[in-house]
Amino acid sequence: MKDNEATLILIKPDGLVKSLTGNILTRLSETKLEIVAAKMMRVSQKLAMEHYGHLKNEPFFEELIKYIMGELHRRRKVMVLIYWGHKAIQKVRELAGETNPETADSTSIRGSYGRITTTGLYENVIHCSANPQDAEREIKMWFNPEEVIVNLYPSKENIENSIKRRVWA
Ligand code: IDP
Numbered sequence: 001m002k003d004n005e006a007t008l009i010l011i012k013p014d015g016l017v018k019s020l021t022g023n024i025l026t027r028l029s030e031t032k033l034e035i036v037a038a039k040m041m042r043v044s045q046k047l048a049m050e051h052y053g054h055l056k057n058e059p060f061f062e063e064l065i066k067y068i069m070g071e072l073h074r075r076r077k078v079m080v081l082i083y084w085g086h087k088a089i090q091k092v093r094e095l096a097g098e099t100n101p102e103t104a105d106s107t108s109i110r111g112s113y114g115r116i117t118t119t120g121l122y123e124n125v126i127h128c129s130a131n132p133q134d135a136e137r138e139i140k141m142w143f144n145p146e147e148v149i150v151n152l153y154p155s156k157e158n159i160e161n162s163i164k165r166r167v168w169a
């Protein structure tokens with residue numbers, strides 16, 4: 001369908017620790033968008049710093065990196081998904097609510113389940129892309145083309161002879 005767009009969603013470590021995966025996915029299903037990629041992932045420091053690169057001068061940056069890597073929750077993983085469909089970015093942002101969980105609409109995902117830590121970090125249970133540029137940048141950072149079941153962006157085949165990769169024994 002024309003006008004379809006993709007958005008990257010992360011269920012952050014606090015969302016996983018609080019057993020909110022089911023609730024969050026149920027809320028997101030209200031959008032009627034399609035899930036076109038999903039996986040569990042351990043977040044490296046490199047990926048964390050790339051994902052939040054635009055915030056590197058903020059006082060909370062260091063803690064934010066620990067947060068997304070799971071170091072604040074003893075749960076070193078996130079769930080990563082791509083939702084796809086008409087106005088996907090806006091629909092998911094609306095359901096997620098404002099960045100600050102205290103000012104987010106109390107019926108939104110962040111308003112329902114988020115909190116501000118004693119050190120002032122916004123623990124807001126999910127990430128979702130803010131605009132099409134961010135969505136493309138983030139999707140290419142978190143997924144390979146083969147992991148996504150629709151062709152979102154141009155890709156190419158690459159023969160990698162000397163790349164070490166784990167395969168099933
Ligand atoms: P977004 O997640 O709503 O797109 P961004 O400004 O991209 O908001 O910030 C990324 C993440 O950094 C937020 O989701 C939140 O966890 C954290 N954060 C953003 N602004 C603040 C702040 O002013 N204080 C504490 N944490 C913040």
Ligand code: MG
Pocket residue numbers: 130
């Ligand atoms: Mg953002």
